[in-house]
Amino acid sequence: MGFCIGGHLAFRAAFQPDLHATVCYYGTGIHDGKLGQDADAGSLARVKEIRGELLMIFGAKDPHVPDAGRETIDRALRSSGARYKTLLYPAEHAFTRDEGPRFDPEATDLAFAEMVRLFPSVFHN
Numbered sequence: 001m002g003f004c005i006g007g008h009l010a011f012r013a014a015f016q017p018d019l020h021a022t023v024c025y026y027g028t029g030i031h032d033g034k035l036g037q038d039a040d041a042g043s044l045a046r047v048k049e050i051r052g053e054l055l056m057i058f059g060a061k062d063p064h065v066p067d068a069g070r071e072t073i074d075r076a077l078r079s080s081g082a083r084y085k086t087l088l089y090p091a092e093h094a095f096t097r098d099e100g101p102r103f104d105p106e107a108t109d110l111a112f113a114e115m116v117r118l119f120p121s122v123f124h125n
Helices: 005-013 044-049 067-080 105-123
Strands: 021-025 053-059 083-089
Touching: 005 021, 021 105, 044 067, 053 067, 053 105, 067 083, 083 105
Parallel strands: 021 053, 053 083
Antiparallel strands: none
């Protein structure tokens, strides 16, 4: 699992064939390919490599991953046949960070509960 740029890195970790589940919290740059100094890391072009389950978590008020960006990600995942779920909370970017004005404890608890449900389910099937 990863948060922000770590969410993008977790998304890329899902390309590993032995990964059973991945959770990406508001992964920046997935929709437009930006990763570090790379203008297009090609992450969406590789979605067919994802074999495990993927949980994508976003805040609806996140300027770093806007509606159009989330739609781009969803379209790529849907067309790839990936097993994924996207959760959208009425929150901002970094809403799980428990300091500062963007923290949303309710959205954080709900998102963490979904993550906790995912990980045991893939290991007990």
